[in-house]
Amino acid sequence: MIVPNNSKNPKIHEYKVSKIRVKNKKYYISFDQYENEITLTEDQMVEFRIIVGHTFSSKEFHKIKNSEKMSLYYNKVLHYIDFKPRSKKEVYNYLLNLDVDEKSINEIIQKLIKIQYLDDERYAQSYILELIRKSKGRLYILQNLLNKGIDQDLIQKYLNEYSFDEEKKNALKIVNKFISSIQKNPIKKQKMQITNKLLQEGYSFDIINYVLGEIEWTDNSNALLVKEYQKLLNKEIDQNKIIMKLLNKGFDYQDIKKIIHSCKYN
Numbered sequence: 001m002i003v004p005n006n007s008k009n010p011k012i013h014e015y016k017v018s019k020i021r022v023k024n025k026k027y028y029i030s031f032d033q034y035e036n037e038i039t040l041t042e043d044q045m046v047e048f049r050i051i052v053g054h055t056f057s058s059k060e061f062h063k064i065k066n067s068e069k070m071s072l073y074y075n076k077v078l079h080y081i082d083f084k085p086r087s088k089k090e091v092y093n094y095l096l097n098l099d100v101d102e103k104s105i106n107e108i109i110q111k112l113i114k115i116q117y118l119d120d121e122r123y124a125q126s127y128i129l130e131l132i133r134k135s136k137g138r139l140y141i142l143q144n145l146l147n148k149g150i151d152q153d154l155i156q157k158y159l160n161e162y163s164f165d166e167e168k169k170n171a172l173k174i175v176n177k178f179i180s181s182i183q184k185n186p187i188k189k190q191k192m193q194i195t196n197k198l199l200q201e202g203y204s205f206d207i208i209n210y211v212l213g214e215i216e217w218t219d220n221s222n223a224l225l226v227k228e229y230q231k232l233l234n235k236e237i238d239q240n241k242i243i244m245k246l247l248n249k250g251f252d253y254q255d256i257k258k259i260i261h262s263c264k265y266n
Contacts, residue, residue, distance in 0.1 A: 089149025135170040140202020189250025
């Protein structure tokens with residue numbers, strides 16, 4: 001029976017700590033049989049009992065590497081959350097984009113919940129208050145929070161505090177900021193522009209109809225109508241087509257007829 005000479009065939013599945021250096025509270029560990037340094041925290045150093053000369057099995061070594069990777073992802077998430085508050089779904093998607101596996105993602109999320117860095121209820125309440133201050137409509141807030149993975153019942157709990165009167169005031173605030181810039185247009189077009197703007201901001205038709213009824217309309221469109229009519233007239237377009245084009249721009253039919261008549265006899 002031949003006994004193998006192990007002295008000539010050292011174990012290749014063991015990793016020996018050859019060097020440790022410390023910088024900015026981080027520990028940089030060099031291993032024999034591994035060309036890159038591994039970066040760990042003090043807690044990880046204690047957990048794995050890492051000292052120069054200590055040898056780790058392949059299984060132990062891969063646990064250390066996995067711990068390093070988890071620590072890296074965890075610190076990235078902390079920075080991501082520090083930038084601004086996040087929902088659980090946002091953190092999940094962020095880690096998924098970093099190619100973190102499902103098990104590790106769930107571990108990180110549970111750790112963040114435990115230390116109260118992640119709290120969807122607190123997030124929903126804060127987010128709703130912020131968007132109300134920004135004069136967003138109820139539908140905008142609801143859709144955005146659903147997209148962030150917040151439970152609908154949780155959203156409604158705090159969205160119910162957004163009263164109909166407050167929402168109407170916010171909608172009027174939006175309109176008052178830009179209505180002067182559209183008063184050169186016919187009233188029909190102004191109404192369409194205001195409706196589209198409020199829909200984009202997440203307001204319901206009930207709110208929009210209320211706002212449209214509160215506005216004191218100013219129609220400064222006559223000069224614009226004359227200009228548009230002259231422009232089309234210069235293109236030698238058929239009169240019926242001119243009328244259709246002007247109607248599509250929101251001008252009133254009777255106003256169009258008056259301009260045509262006025263230009264014809266002047």
